[in-house]
Amino acid sequence: MGFKLRLGGVTDISTVDWYGNVSSVVFFAGCNFRCPYCQNSGLIPAESGQEVSLEQLKERIKSGLSIIDAIVFTGGEPLLQPEGLIEAAKLVKDCGLKLMLDTNGSVPTVVEQLLDLRLIDRVALDVKAPLTVEDHVKVIGLQNQVEDIVENIGRTLELCNRYGVEIEARTTVAPTVSDTPDFIRRIASDIKGKCNVYYLQQFDNTGNVLSPSLKSMAPPSREKLIKLAHAATEEGLRNVYIKTRNMGLEKIE
Numbered sequence: 001m002g003f004k005l006r007l008g009g010v011t012d013i014s015t016v017d018w019y020g021n022v023s024s025v026v027f028f029a030g031c032n033f034r035c036p037y038c039q040n041s042g043l044i045p046a047e048s049g050q051e052v053s054l055e056q057l058k059e060r061i062k063s064g065l066s067i068i069d070a071i072v073f074t075g076g077e078p079l080l081q082p083e084g085l086i087e088a089a090k091l092v093k094d095c096g097l098k099l100m101l102d103t104n105g106s107v108p109t110v111v112e113q114l115l116d117l118r119l120i121d122r123v124a125l126d127v128k129a130p131l132t133v134e135d136h137v138k139v140i141g142l143q144n145q146v147e148d149i150v151e152n153i154g155r156t157l158e159l160c161n162r163y164g165v166e167i168e169a170r171t172t173v174a175p176t177v178s179d180t181p182d183f184i185r186r187i188a189s190d191i192k193g194k195c196n197v198y199y200l201q202q203f204d205n206t207g208n209v210l211s212p213s214l215k216s217m218a219p220p221s222r223e224k225l226i227k228l229a230h231a232a233t234e235e236g237l238r239n240v241y242i243k244t245r246n247m248g249l250e251k252i253e
């Protein structure tokens with residue numbers, strides 16, 4: 001119990017972060033990406049958030065046990081705090097709860113440890129772009145080591161498949177960044193047969209958006225998301241959903 005975590009906060013009850021479950025959502029501080037559409041950009045610096053002991057987290061989780069059946073670890077990027085993350089995941093399982101890891105997939109070695117210990121029930125993997133260096137450079141806001149990052153995301157996807165964990169692949173659709181049918185079609189081609197569901201999430205400009213120019217742009221319309229979802233289904237992807245601020249989650253056939 002001596003481990004510390006750096007957290008940006010905890011949402012005690014959510015019904016929209018893991019559909020079909022009532023979950024508590026734990027936000028890990030620090031991220032290694034700089035996605036221009038990031039709406040949690042206050043959590044990007046490693047020194048953001050506050051240090052919390054596992055004991056404190058346990059008390060917080062236990063206080064909701066009569067209501068929740070699951071925990072979601074999100075961020076920031078949880079994989080950047082491997083020791084604390086693994087201990088926190090053990091704590092969740094000790095409480096008899098299901099655990100979903102929401103990740104950018106850039107640290108497969110830690111994902112493998114979690115999978116090996118059977119600590120996670122579902123992985124929500126950001127597939128922010130087709131799995132090429134050129135596409136990722138535009139979307140994750142980095143110039144260096146992008147080749148390694150793309151390889152690591154592919155490896156995370158492969159590991160999740162190998163261990164048979166449920167996989168929710170997700171792409172945020174943001175204007176000028178990730179909003180063309182060709183872009184979505186190429187992602188669909190990369191993940192076809194490798195995920196249980198695919199979510200196209202509407203960019204939300206109401207948060208602490210990293211790029212000031214994107215902050216000033218309107219989110220893509222529901223109609224646009226439906227069109228992009230069709231590009232994914234035409235590529236042969238099944239269980240494609242769109243997620244919008246007004247309508248929530250909708251399956252697109």
Ligand code: SF4
Pocket residue numbers: 031032033034035037038039040041044075076077104
């Ligand atoms: S949107 Fe990008 S920068 Fe923001 S937390 Fe997620 S991976 Fe990190």
